[in-house]
Amino acid sequence: MTSPSPELEHSARRLALKILIAGGFGAGKTTMVGAISEIPPLTTEERLTAAGAHVDSLAGVDGKTTTTVTLDFGRRTLTKPLPMTLFLFGTPGQNRFDFMWDELAHNAVGGVVLADTRRLADAFPALDFFEQRDVPFVVAVNQFDNAAHRYPAEAVRQALDLPADVPVADCDARDARSVINVLIILVRHALSART
Amino acid sequence: MSTDAHSAAQPEGQPSAAACVPWVDQDVQQVRPYVVVPDGRACPRYQMRLDTVLTATHTTAGAAPGTTQAGALPPEAAHALRLCRAGGCSVAEIAATIGQPILVTKTLLSDLIDTGALVIAQPAAPPDPDPDTGRPSAHLLQALLEGLEAHDFAVA
Known part of the structure; x- marks a missing residue:
């Protein structure tokens, strides 16, 4: 087997890190991935069928012969202080897709739970997932234009019954600076969990 | 019907x-997945995750798309190979671009690895992970933090 050419090797050997963005349907995951991705956000649709049950675990979806899980994907290259590629995965965060989550969570920096205050309960499966696997996470409250549903971060913390050390941040999933701010909070949180 | x-x-x-x-x-x-993958197999032979990066090798770097196997490559595999020539590509990105399910994509990529056209880039995962959790080291997290803070996302 031959090795890649030096220039290819260089870019392929960039450090790869990943952050997961989870939340209920319509919470703004695709928007958030797209806000900071240098490529247009890609979506893969996995169709899980009964025929594939031996490979695609369908535990917990008894009686369902086919289901679709979508996965958003984006990436961002950082050059300083080290050349690295940040992979962003947007996932629906439903328990029944645990097998895919486990693969995603492997070696992940951490997770962002994107909460929509109109449907806050949709965030619970993602919270459970990160808590169970001890993945550091922050809750980002996506501020939609609808002012009637704006709640302060503390109210969201109470409603979700979050531990005191989990950061809660307001964000605008469309705005790159706002999203990057959330990621910075996440990385700081992941770092503080180490010490 | x-x-x-x-x-x-x-x-x-x-x-x-x-x-x-x-x-x-x-x-x-x-096109049904069993047509895309020769012999209808659905089991990738190499361990790949969604963020595993693959690169094309010397053998095919200068050749026209799909010429290693003399045009025998399924179009999806040839497409995947082209993506990997441009400096490496992750499994998730390949699957989304060629429009195939992850498992089918991994199987196609396994075939390409077997022919020597692709290799799994090492390290696809961060080095020196935390020994307890397997997650990125504090050193790497610090670098990421600095990278995020320094990056000008206004140009995004």
Whole structure:
């Protein structure tokens, strides 16, 4: 087997890190991935069928012969202080897709739970997932234009019954600076969990 | 199927307006996964995750797409190979771009690794992970933090 050419090797050997963005349907995951991705956000649709049950675990979806899980994907290259590629995965965060989550969570920096205050309960499966696997996470409250549903971060913390050390941040999933701010909070949180 | 039966019932030479409407069905247009993967296999032989990066090797770097196997590559595999020539590509990105499920994509990529056209880039995962959790080291997290803070996302 031959090795890649030096220039290819260089870019392929960039450090790869990943952050997961989870939340209920319509919470703004695709928007958030797209806000900071240098490529247009890609979506893969996995169709899980009964025929594939031996490979695609369908535990917990008894009686369902086919289901679709979508996965958003984006990436961002950082050059300083080290050349690295940040992979962003947007996932629906439903328990029944645990097998895919486990693969995603492997070696992940951490997770962002994107909460929509109109449907806050949709965030619970993602919270459970990160808590169970001890993945550091922050809750980002996506501020939609609808002012009637704006709640302060503390109210969201109470409603979700979050531990005191989990950061809660307001964000605008469309705005790159706002999203990057959330990621910075996440990385700081992941770092503080180490010490 | 009803459209099929309907058109079959039409006398030859007298197509009705309804019979001229092309039978468009999402499921039928899509090439079935067992056709995409030669021999209908659905089991990737190499350990790959969604963020595993693959690169094309010297053997094919200068050749036209799909020429290693003399045109024997399925179009999806040739597409995947082209993506990996441009400095490496992750499994998730390849799957989304060639429009195939992850498992089918991984199987196609396994074939390409077998032919020597692709290699799994090392390290695809961060080095020196935390020994307890397997997650990125504090050193690497610090670098990421600095990278995020320094990056000008206004140009994004």
